[in-house]
Amino acid sequence: MLKTTFLGIELENCLMNASGVHCMSVQELNELAGSAAGAFVTKTATRDYRAGNPEPRYYDTKLGSINSMGLPNNGFDYYLDYVLERQKQGAKLQFLSVTGMSYEENIGLLKKIQESDYEGVTEFNLSCPNVPGKPQIAYDFDLTEKLLAEVFSFFTKPLGVKLPPYFDIAHFDAMAEILNKFPLTYVNSVNSIGNGLCIDLDKEEVVIKPKGGFGGIGGEYIKPTALANVRAFRQRLNKDIKIIGTGGVTNGRDVFEHILCGADLVQVGTILHQEGVGVFERLSAELEEVMRGKGYSSIEDFKGKLKTLD
Numbered sequence: 001m002l003k004t005t006f007l008g009i010e011l012e013n014c015l016m017n018a019s020g021v022h023c024m025s026v027q028e029l030n031e032l033a034g035s036a037a038g039a040f041v042t043k044t045a046t047r048d049y050r051a052g053n054p055e056p057r058y059y060d061t062k063l064g065s066i067n068s069m070g071l072p073n074n075g076f077d078y079y080l081d082y083v084l085e086r087q088k089q090g091a092k093l094q095f096l097s098v099t100g101m102s103y104e105e106n107i108g109l110l111k112k113i114q115e116s117d118y119e120g121v122t123e124f125n126l127s128c129p130n131v132p133g134k135p136q137i138a139y140d141f142d143l144t145e146k147l148l149a150e151v152f153s154f155f156t157k158p159l160g161v162k163l164p165p166y167f168d169i170a171h172f173d174a175m176a177e178i179l180n181k182f183p184l185t186y187v188n189s190v191n192s193i194g195n196g197l198c199i200d201l202d203k204e205e206v207v208i209k210p211k212g213g214f215g216g217i218g219g220e221y222i223k224p225t226a227l228a229n230v231r232a233f234r235q236r237l238n239k240d241i242k243i244i245g246t247g248g249v250t251n252g253r254d255v256f257e258h259i260l261c262g263a264d265l266v267q268v269g270t271i272l273h274q275e276g277v278g279v280f281e282r283l284s285a286e287l288e289e290v291m292r293g294k295g296y297s298s299i300e301d302f303k304g305k306l307k308t309l310d
């Protein structure tokens with residue numbers, strides 16, 4: 001009932017982790033690969049190993065989470081080796097997330113992927129909010145267009161972009177106009193809502209150390225924003241650009257809502273961090289229950305069919 005296809009590859013379901021959650025190490029990645037998740041994506045990799053920001057840098061709250069990890073990762077080669085090894089063992093669909101610490105590093109990383117034997121999907125993260133001094137690429141429209149134009153002058157493998165949330169219709173319009181110029185496989189909306197602030201009232205202090213306590217917000221807080229971004233891009237993007245919906249999912253009904261807005265796949269971050277990989281069984285069962293209650297037998301029956309009050 002939940003079976004779906006992505007790039008012509010059949011998946012058990014449309015669920016997967018959000019990059020950054022439960023995907024830093026080979027062990028975590030193997031746990032994802034062995035879970036009920038339909039697919040998985042690796043932690044965003046930079047060229048070199050990064051320790052990331054000082055701890056505490058992640059904190060769970062009643063309605064979600066705040067993080068300022070600072071792009072900690074084992075370096076690009078660690079993740080490329082992992083997906084190449086699994087590809088040799090027959091893995092059909094894999095997502096490798098990357099971002100560079102500079103324009104040149106971005107180009108260099110994608111050139112390495114293009115020249116490698118990797119046949120899977122690349123998720124180009126344009127929206128990390130937590131590297132001090134590094135503004136999010138996808139909030140700079142000209143830079144985004146320049147970068148994608150150069151990337152697609154040589155990159156011929158499947159590529160998706162991970163976007164930050166936008167909050168203005170004019171920004172949806174401007175970003176969609178840029179994205180529609182390129183042969184993207186998908187757009188993943190949204191990354192955490194950047195630079196929020198959570199407070200421990202008893203101590204009268206912030207809850208994470210980096211950036212004076214400022215960090216990306218995830219969880220229930222961001223579902224309305226995530227749904228709006230999925231819907232806005234689905235309405236604006238060429239139909240051959242798929243949409244991955246990320247943000248605010250805690251149960252099967254939330255997954256249903258993302259699909260109703262047009263998501264082809266749905267990623268979970270905060271709830272996966274809080275519940276572990278068993279969350280994929282729970283979300284699958286809950287999504288099936290919602291679908292059965294509505295008489296749907298496939299996600300294609302309702303994907304993108306959110307009605308307006310006309």
Ligand SMILES: O=C(O)c1[nH]c(=O)[nH]c(=O)c1I
Pocket residue numbers: 020044067068069070071072125127128129130131191192216
């Ligand atoms: O701080 C991080 O590592 C991080 N944290 C996020 O919330 N989103 C991102 O894309 C990244 I690269």
